[in-house]
Amino acid sequence: MAVNLLYKVGARNENPDRTGFAHLFEHLMFDGSKNVADFDHQLQLAGGECNAFTTNDYTNYYITLPKQNIETAFWLESDRMLELGITPEKLEIQKNVVIEEYNQRYLNKPYGDWFLMMRYLAYKRHPYMWPTIGKDTQEIRFASLDEVNSFFYNYYAPNNAILVVAGDVETEQVKALAEKWFGPIPRRDTHIAPLPVEPEQTVPQLLVLKRNEPLNAIYIGFHMDSRLGPRYHATDLISDILAGGESGRLKQHLVKEQKTFTDVNAYITGETDPGLFIVEGKLSDGVTLEQAEMCICNELRSLWEQPITDHELTKVKNNIEVKKTISEVNVLNKAMNLAYYEMLGDASMINTDADNYQKVSVEDIAKTARYLFRPENSSTIFYKSAQKSKQ
Amino acid sequence: MNKELNRQIAPEYHQITKINIPTDECGFLANKMPYHVLSGGSQEIVVVELMFNAGVIHSNQLLVASTANTMLVSGTRHHTAQQIADTFDFYGAELRTDSNFDHAAISLFCLNKYLDKLLPLLCELIEESVYPETELKTALTDRKHKFIVNQTKTAVLANNAMHQMVYGAHPYGRHAELIDYDRITSKILQDFHAPHYCAANCRLMVAGYVTDQVMQAIEATIGKIKIGAKCSLNELPFEPIAGDKTQIIRREEAVQSSLRMGLRTIKMDHPDYHKLNMLTMVLGGYFGSRLMTNIRKEKGYTYGIYSRLQPQAQSGLLCVYGDIKSGHSLQVANEVRKEMQKLKDEPISDTEMALVRNYMMGELLQIFDGPFNSFEAVSRAVDLSSGIKYFDEEQACILNTQPADLQAIANKYFDLDNMVTAIAGNE
Numbered sequence: 001m002a003v004n005l006l007y008k009v010g011a012r013n014e015n016p017d018r019t020g021f022a023h024l025f026e027h028l029m030f031d032g033s034k035n036v037a038d039f040d041h042q043l044q045l046a047g048g049e050c051n052a053f054t055t056n057d058y059t060n061y062y063i064t065l066p067k068q069n070i071e072t073a074f075w076l077e078s079d080r081m082l083e084l085g086i087t088p089e090k091l092e093i094q095k096n097v098v099i100e101e102y103n104q105r106y107l108n109k110p111y112g113d114w115f116l117m118m119r120y121l122a123y124k125r126h127p128y129m130w131p132t133i134g135k136d137t138q139e140i141r142f143a144s145l146d147e148v149n150s151f152f153y154n155y156y157a158p159n160n161a162i163l164v165v166a167g168d169v170e171t172e173q174v175k176a177l178a179e180k181w182f183g184p185i186p187r188r189d190t191h192i193a194p195l196p197v198e199p200e201q202t203v204p205q206l207l208v209l210k211r212n213e214p215l216n217a218i219y220i221g222f223h224m225d226s227r228l229g230p231r232y233h234a235t236d237l238i239s240d241i242l243a244g245g246e247s248g249r250l251k252q253h254l255v256k257e258q259k260t261f262t263d264v265n266a267y268i269t270g271e272t273d274p275g276l277f278i279v280e281g282k283l284s285d286g287v288t289l290e291q292a293e294m295c296i297c298n299e300l301r302s303l304w305e306q307p308i309t310d311h312e313l314t315k316v317k318n319n320i321e322v323k324k325t326i327s328e329v330n331v332l333n334k335a336m337n338l339a340y341y342e343m344l345g346d347a348s349m350i351n352t353d354a355d356n357y358q359k360v361s362v363e364d365i366a367k368t369a370r371y372l373f374r375p376e377n378s379s380t381i382f383y384k385s386a387q388k389s390k391q
Numbered sequence: 392m393n394k395e396l397n398r399q400i401a402p403e404y405h406q407i408t409k410i411n412i413p414t415d416e417c418g419f420l421a422n423k424m425p426y427h428v429l430s431g432g433s434q435e436i437v438v439v440e441l442m443f444n445a446g447v448i449h450s451n452q453l454l455v456a457s458t459a460n461t462m463l464v465s466g467t468r469h470h471t472a473q474q475i476a477d478t479f480d481f482y483g484a485e486l487r488t489d490s491n492f493d494h495a496a497i498s499l500f501c502l503n504k505y506l507d508k509l510l511p512l513l514c515e516l517i518e519e520s521v522y523p524e525t526e527l528k529t530a531l532t533d534r535k536h537k538f539i540v541n542q543t544k545t546a547v548l549a550n551n552a553m554h555q556m557v558y559g560a561h562p563y564g565r566h567a568e569l570i571d572y573d574r575i576t577s578k579i580l581q582d583f584h585a586p587h588y589c590a591a592n593c594r595l596m597v598a599g600y601v602t603d604q605v606m607q608a609i610e611a612t613i614g615k616i617k618i619g620a621k622c623s624l625n626e627l628p629f630e631p632i633a634g635d636k637t638q639i640i641r642r643e644e645a646v647q648s649s650l651r652m653g654l655r656t657i658k659m660d661h662p663d664y665h666k667l668n669m670l671t672m673v674l675g676g677y678f679g680s681r682l683m684t685n686i687r688k689e690k691g692y693t694y695g696i697y698s699r700l701q702p703q704a705q706s707g708l709l710c711v712y713g714d715i716k717s718g719h720s721l722q723v724a725n726e727v728r729k730e731m732q733k734l735k736d737e738p739i740s741d742t743e744m745a746l747v748r749n750y751m752m753g754e755l756l757q758i759f760d761g762p763f764n765s766f767e768a769v770s771r772a773v774d775l776s777s778g779i780k781y782f783d784e785e786q787a788c789i790l791n792t793q794p795a796d797l798q799a800i801a802n803k804y805f806d807l808d809n810m811v812t813a814i815a816g817n818e
Contacts, residue, residue, distance in 0.1 A: 041679055044677065044750040045404060045749050046753075047749045047756065048753055049757070064757060066753060066756055068405045069405060071402035072401065078398075092691070093688070097687055097693070098694075100692070100694045101694035104647055104694050107647075108646050109544065110540050110543050110544065213540075214540055214543060215539065244480060245476060246472075246479070246480065247473065247479075247481075259529065321502075322436075329432060329434050329761065331760075
């Protein structure tokens, strides 16, 4: 069975001088709390496993364990909501671990920093301008124990959290356990500042990076609707039409027929506030970045100039149906999805959100594409390979 | 009712003393292809996996086995690559190809209601693939590009170096170079495909909501795949490690170093395998492991360092891997050796034994939480060990193994003199 605890705090809530803090904090949550010196040890004794992730919008902790040991999860999760046991030494070590995570995930990989750059280019005011891991590794170096404590008080409050339990359990038992372990934790007087609104972009943005990567690459981001925006579902389907499965338009047209790219993809970041629609590709030899950009633009334009077929639309809707079925196979997924929809405003959206996809029409796709892929709504990054220009 | 809650005392937890390992239903299709069925779940979705004896060791030429596998979807006598992709995508199905040293698989993940539409096409891929030249050219260009990008990754460089040191001249030790991509032709793939992709070289696994109807649909399609002849393969000898046991590949621009340590060891069907697996868990298999505690928790030199067994048909590999803060890899490699030596010198405490036991029982419980969770693990046990019985043995081992047993296993198998170390990065 699964116990999922979501805190409504993510990188978007960070102080702009302490980016990466929410994620560092996620690490600290495993470093012992008031009455539990070693979280992992206690959980492993009960046969459980846990992990967590931080997004720009929220931080999610989850535990899976045998159902007869369900109370262990309540004990552990409630204790670290009550009070943490962070020492200056633990804080220093976790800073190092997080910096190595940053290196592993972003810097020690070809093209690993493109998303950092994209966020900077596309966002001027909204805190989505930095990734969850932070702008660079230096800011969290300065994080102090006081900052840790006030972040905890303000954001890790019971009135800022959503608890979901899923599996072969009795509702009454879960309610009683929740009351027993979480009930006594006092509500806190939290102050969560409203986020700045990103002004509408009016001119195309371009960034050229000369890097020691082996191939030229292009990344284009377009501002899209928020998760609850009216065009969100059509936008998601557009990404599937372009790049869903092997038969997506971009792969068929640009890789297989025109051979301008060796690899190409499209997807949405799908964040709560207005996110980005990303198109990215690695260029074939002899193709210039300007030609590559034009090929992508032609593909995007064809979405409204020659409306998509019913066959294509049915295909991407079928795909959504399968994804939903798969997401219901496992209890942890169910728990996470319920918590996520509750954060958006209503857990019962888990039952209705799929219908929003089925309602999208051919015209909606054309209209949304035309709105989304305006040149002035785009931010483009060219990676110029230093190795290529030497050849 | 309102008595003060004492949070210092852990709620009582229960040892998991018995997990019911489900049985798989086994049999043979009309064409004598063996099958295993893992039934369960409430969602009407199934996965159908065909596993062929068509991995890397079945070809003398590099890249042939993997290309023949990934390009099963590139065209048949009756359908183009685009038609194939469009059909599977239209029904929201996922088609996966995967190959390793020993085997090559193709699996179909789809809703039960579309199985009738998709199984005939799946069989067509296996029986009538033609590997069109134009598709091959595009795919090879893409793979060459990916290869070039991969050669800049420290993890890839260290991994290749480790395999080469451990396995030497054995096929498991080979890795491709750029030039190998230019040697692949459609003819070579067809010649490899014909004898290997047939019923005699294949086993089937079906998991999910498997009804009689599903099995009838499978019998009517996969059960008719031509039988062919079984390709036999001699086990090739492993030479003792010659030359350096430590390799450092310098990459000045790297911000971290990839550390890979490897030791050739027993196969998955060896009687000691379960205990060695448990010992590997103690060393670096979970968050509270010796390595994670030493290198991450106490020193902060890594985001993660792990040890695990990688079983193959002709060998086993004990591998330690992690991406390490620049300048500290040799020190970490030394710490790994120290931790292994400690497991040889001292039995683990009863507390640690209980911890690992409970953790592994919890993990086993999760594996058998529904057919999709267990699918991958069971599939591997079928190919490399005793099938689903493997997990009964595993359970018995977890429950009965004592600290002294693990110490004995450490002394028997932690052969530090033959353990190799590969580091790629700015060291």
